[in-house]
Amino acid sequence: MKPLRLFLAALAILGAGVHPVHADPQDNINLLFIGNSITAGATLSNASTQAPPILCRKLIANATEVTTNVYNGGHSGITTWGFLPGRDDFTRLLAAAKAYQKNNGGLVYISIMLGTNDSACTTTEGAPVSTDTYRANMKKIIDALIEGVPGCKILLNYPIWYSPSTYNGAMYLQEGLDRLHSYYPILDGIVEEYDQVYAGNRGVWEYFENNKALFTRESGNAGYFYLHPNLTGANRLAEIWANSLLELIKADGIEVKNPLPEWNTFKPSNTKKYSMKTSRGDMGTKDGKLTSTVKTGIDATKGEFAFLSHGNQLFLYSIADKAFMYRDPQPYRDDWSNLICSNELLQSIKVNYTGTPTAYPYYLTMDEYVFNSAASTQTGICANTYTPHDAGNQTAITEEGDFDPTEALAILNDYFEKQVTVTYRIQDGNGKELEVLTAVGQEGQVISEVPGHVTRKAYTTYEVIEPITLARGADNVVRVLASWKLPFETFTDIADAHWYNLALREGANYVNAAEGYKCNPVPTQEDVNSDAYQWAFQGNPYDGIVVYNRSDVTKTLAKVYSEEKQNDVAELADGVFRWRIVESEKGFLLATDGSYPYINEYGGSGGHLGFWGSITDVGSIFIVSEVGSLTVENVRLSTGATIQLFKSDVEKANGRAILVIPGGGYAYVAGSSEGSDWAPMLNELGYTVAVLNYTTPPTAPEGPLTQAREAMQYLRDNADTCHVQTGLVGVMGFSAGGHLASTVATHTTGDERPAFQILFYPVISMDASITHAGSRENLLGKNPSKELIELYSNDKQVTPETPMAYLCWASNDGTVPTANSNRYIAALKKNNVPYHKKVFSTGGHGFGFKTTFEYHDVMVKDLTEWLLSIDDIFTGIRQVRQSGSEGTVNGKRDNDRCYNLAGQTVTNPYRGIHITRGHKLLR
Numbered sequence: 001m002k003p004l005r006l007f008l009a010a011l012a013i014l015g016a017g018v019h020p021v022h023a024d025p026q027d028n029i030n031l032l033f034i035g036n037s038i039t040a041g042a043t044l045s046n047a048s049t050q051a052p053p054i055l056c057r058k059l060i061a062n063a064t065e066v067t068t069n070v071y072n073g074g075h076s077g078i079t080t081w082g083f084l085p086g087r088d089d090f091t092r093l094l095a096a097a098k099a100y101q102k103n104n105g106g107l108v109y110i111s112i113m114l115g116t117n118d119s120a121c122t123t124t125e126g127a128p129v130s131t132d133t134y135r136a137n138m139k140k141i142i143d144a145l146i147e148g149v150p151g152c153k154i155l156l157n158y159p160i161w162y163s164p165s166t167y168n169g170a171m172y173l174q175e176g177l178d179r180l181h182s183y184y185p186i187l188d189g190i191v192e193e194y195d196q197v198y199a200g201n202r203g204v205w206e207y208f209e210n211n212k213a214l215f216t217r218e219s220g221n222a223g224y225f226y227l228h229p230n231l232t233g234a235n236r237l238a239e240i241w242a243n244s245l246l247e248l249i250k251a252d253g254i255e256v257k258n259p260l261p262e263w264n265t266f267k268p269s270n271t272k273k274y275s276m277k278t279s280r281g282d283m284g285t286k287d288g289k290l291t292s293t294v295k296t297g298i299d300a301t302k303g304e305f306a307f308l309s310h311g312n313q314l315f316l317y318s319i320a321d322k323a324f325m326y327r328d329p330q331p332y333r334d335d336w337s338n339l340i341c342s343n344e345l346l347q348s349i350k351v352n353y354t355g356t357p358t359a360y361p362y363y364l365t366m367d368e369y370v371f372n373s374a375a376s377t378q379t380g381i382c383a384n385t386y387t388p389h390d391a392g393n394q395t396a397i398t399e400e401g402d403f404d405p406t407e408a409l410a411i412l413n414d415y416f417e418k419q420v421t422v423t424y425r426i427q428d429g430n431g432k433e434l435e436v437l438t439a440v441g442q443e444g445q446v447i448s449e450v451p452g453h454v455t456r457k458a459y460t461t462y463e464v465i466e467p468i469t470l471a472r473g474a475d476n477v478v479r480v481l482a483s484w485k486l487p488f489e490t491f492t493d494i495a496d497a498h499w500y501n502l503a504l505r506e507g508a509n510y511v512n513a514a515e516g517y518k519c520n521p522v523p524t525q526e527d528v529n530s531d532a533y534q535w536a537f538q539g540n541p542y543d544g545i546v547v548y549n550r551s552d553v554t555k556t557l558a559k560v561y562s563e564e565k566q567n568d569v570a571e572l573a574d575g576v577f578r579w580r581i582v583e584s585e586k587g588f589l590l591a592t593d594g595s596y597p598y599i600n601e602y603g604g605s606g607g608h609l610g611f612w613g614s615i616t617d618v619g620s621i622f623i624v625s626e627v628g629s630l631t632v633e634n635v636r637l638s639t640g641a642t643i644q645l646f647k648s649d650v651e652k653a654n655g656r657a658i659l660v661i662p663g664g665g666y667a668y669v670a671g672s673s674e675g676s677d678w679a680p681m682l683n684e685l686g687y688t689v690a691v692l693n694y695t696t697p698p699t700a701p702e703g704p705l706t707q708a709r710e711a712m713q714y715l716r717d718n719a720d721t722c723h724v725q726t727g728l729v730g731v732m733g734f735s736a737g738g739h740l741a742s743t744v745a746t747h748t749t750g751d752e753r754p755a756f757q758i759l760f761y762p763v764i765s766m767d768a769s770i771t772h773a774g775s776r777e778n779l780l781g782k783n784p785s786k787e788l789i790e791l792y793s794n795d796k797q798v799t800p801e802t803p804m805a806y807l808c809w810a811s812n813d814g815t816v817p818t819a820n821s822n823r824y825i826a827a828l829k830k831n832n833v834p835y836h837k838k839v840f841s842t843g844g845h846g847f848g849f850k851t852t853f854e855y856h857d858v859m860v861k862d863l864t865e866w867l868l869s870i871d872d873i874f875t876g877i878r879q880v881r882q883s884g885s886e887g888t889v890n891g892k893r894d895n896d897r898c899y900n901l902a903g904q905t906v907t908n909p910y911r912g913i914h915i916t917r918g919h920k921l922l923r
Contacts, residue, residue: 028106039074055238654686663735738762810843
């Protein structure tokens with residue numbers, strides 16, 4: 001491998017020397033980049049100026065003072081297959097390279113970073129790509145480039161790490177990550193084969209893996225994941241590529257007049273001591289905290305510190321205090337944390353170069369928090385989540401001399417020798433396990449409370465049920481009770497659907513600029529009745545409260561700021577951003593755990609609802625007045641499941657009920673868009689709605705069905721109070737909930753069989769070739785028997801007596817293959833079971849009742865029309881019941897040929913409603 005003299009801090013670069021091909025210096029440097037969404041600049045606010053190739057061009061132009069041109073061939077979702085010769089992306093890049101040579105002259109350098117999408121398990125073109133195919137594809141691309149662009153040099157940049165939770169439109173996970181890393185040796189071998197091909201920095205994998213603050217945190221099907229660099233990460237990647245390219249450029253005789261700062265300028269060492277300062281002055285320690293001497297009134301000398309390595313981790317050590325620094329888990333303000341000295345808790349740090357030529361070129365990070373040097377008379381240096389590129393606030397680190405690390409290393413080693421893992425099992429008052437958290441403790445430490453740095457739910461009170469003393473070799477399990485209590489009473493159940501008007505105290509006349517976010521200064525009766533002014537507090541006792549507007553349940557009360565996704569609207573469906581309600585002397589505050597803790601109508605421009613940092617600001621206080629509600633009851637069933645019961649109004653009741661089953665891959669129960677959000681619409685049509693909260697993951701395959709059957713039976717047993725006729729209970733399900741709904745429809749007989757079924761983007765089959773893998777594994781286990789697969793492949797359980805069905809899905813569903821719905825429809829058709837389908841070209845998976853779904857109104861209209869279309873059947877039942885007909889012909893029952901009202905042949909005429917010789921017969 002040809003050396004490029006490239007280094008990352010504390011990363012070794014592997015390589016062996018080969019002589020490069022020389023070219024005459026020219027007046028232009030032409031850069032062309034091949035890559036996927038990372039190269040394209042996905043998730044950046046302005047990829048045209050912030051994508052890594054664009055930033056790389058600027059760095060090289062500044063370093064060489066030579067005109068530098070760039071072509072960014074990054075394409076989201078592309079694999080090596082997509083860049084093969086003859087494909088559009090390759091053709092465009094080749095044309096750009098030839099145009100550069102013709103019009104500009106100069107040297108052509110082509111940077112390639114492909115492999116991320118090749119490594120995916122599903123959904124990207126050709127994925128997963130084997131190592132042999134990856135090698136073959138890369139060689140085809142390189143051969144065509146060498147032939148098409150004579151004299152070019154090709155830099156193979158190694159793909160960067162992504163988190164094993166990565167699962168967006170494509171599924172990557174740990175399997176994909178392992179596959180991606182297996183491409184590294186392939187690239188090594190290719191470099192050795194070609195004189196014109198060079199290796200990039202092999203250390204990028206470890207560097208990005210250890211610096212998750214360089215990524216945009218994205219929400220996917222397996223939780224948060226890290227795949228795309230944020231702006232800081234894009235700058236870092238550009239610097240890495242620029243350093244590699246400059247090595248080639250220098251070898252071609254072009255002078256690098258302004259070298260980029262080397263990554264290893266700062267070399268942490270066990271034998272050196274350092275001082276730190278900011279533009280505000282020198283840093284020292286006082287009362288265990290790292291402080292700045294400017295404007296603090298502290299008569300203290302400059303502090304001296306050391307950076308000690310333990311394994312691959314780096315720790316900041318105060319020589320005077322003989323203690324290590326860590327971030328205070330209980331900051332004085334929600335967005336600032338103190339840096340204090342302690343040996344009870346150790347957290348590794350990173351020393352980061354800002355990427356800009358400033359007098360303060362370094363900053364420190366710990367747990368993705370940036371150590372910013374804003375001085376305070378009380379707290380000194382604090383950690384915050386702001387951008388590290390504010391040079392005036394950065395930490396300057398200066399080497400001061402030798403340091404004897406003996407005592408410090410003894411302290412550090414003693415800590416790690418006594419280190420034990422603590423498992424916190426969080427449960428609710430009913431003993432249900434809510435979450436399992438782990439942390440590091442010390443042998444002999446008594447755990448009597450849950451430390452602040454462990455708890456992650458902002459709205460739950462944690463209490464250790466029984467203190468334990470940590471011991472090496474023991475399980476060290478701490479059982480914790482999680483409890484929830486509102487600071488005031490608004491309704492009996494936090495998971496209900498009450499509606500409120502939020503009026504601003506003091507009559508301040510401010511509203512949010514976006515329609516539907518209005519908050520009244522002085523509400524009129526018309527305002528109170530208007531959906532635009534009505535809000536709901538909805539959630540559950542563990543996850544907190546979501547505040548959203550009635551006119552659009554996808555709109556939450558305020559926009560939130562995050563470093564990675566600026567000005568994103570907080571999401572309702574997954575409860576990403578939730579609020580708690582805090583009582584004050586004059587009213588109520590809506591509080592968040594974000595950078596600014598309180599929602600305030602002064603924040604932002606144009607009177608936007610924003611966040612405010614002071615609870616004393618009267619303008620932040622609301623009057624909370626209930627203006628209406630959808631009556632809801634929570635019922636706990638004997639099987640352990642619960643249902644949210646939304647009864648229809650007596651005046652509108654049509655005698656029908658629907659058991660609504662949310663999805664969640666049998667791993668969790670999905671959000672309200674697949675549950676309670678349907679209640680207003682269905683109640684309006686006269687339906688009583690029961691939303692099932694079933695046990696996940698199931699303890700046995702039959703568990704969810706048992707719970708769903710009990711929920712259906714509850715509606716029948718309580719028919720009078722639920723305004724339901726016992727034979728008119730249907731089932732509705734989404735995704736894995738659609739599997740459970742279809743299981744109820746196909747695995748029950750007699751009076752237990754639902755009257756109808758409504759399935760949205762359902763999982764139907766357990767056949768590995770088309771199923772949703774997570775749902776199958778959670779329901780049946782990792783290695784289910786053929787019998788179980790057959791039994792729970794519900795397309796194979798359809799009979800002529802299976803109830804009529806409504807199915808709806810989007811053809812671009814990337815989560816549950818549409819073959820599931822198509823197989824079910826084929827089975828229904830074969831058995832003469834009436835069905836209706838509605839397929840949308842776009843919408844993906846999980847659109848439910850989300851009003852952001854492009855075809856939401858069309859979908860609601862179509863389902864409504866279908867529900868009304870079956871009115872004749874149910875109306876006929878009521879008419880027969882009202883008429884008192886005995887269902888006889890000439891005084892005698894005729895069971896010769898019987899059909900149900902859907903026109904299906906009935907083998908047992910003694911159940912339900914049937915048609916015989918034109919007469920409706922009620923049983």
